Amino acid sequence: MKDSNTIKDGDFCKVTDGTHKGKSGIATDLNMSITGHLTITMVQESGVRFKT
Template identity: 60%
Template structure:
């Protein structure tokens, strides 16, 4: 399943494991990795790899 802007997601691996929020700014890097910005309910935001999240 492809991740889209506005999807609710939960991080299941990596540095931000256990955090959740809404997907913003889906971007594919030069190396082919898909990165996303996750905006949390408290307003915090962080970048992570799309492979580390699952849509809820």
């Protein structure tokens, strides 16, 4: 069974909190920061990219 909190490159995701709340797109460029936070570049259907 897949953990519902596991995300991988290419998954469709919706942001549920923070600055980009309500935006969605394809997750790309997943990186673990030095402080231990996961950063994700999201690509919206329109082609616009944002980091979250």
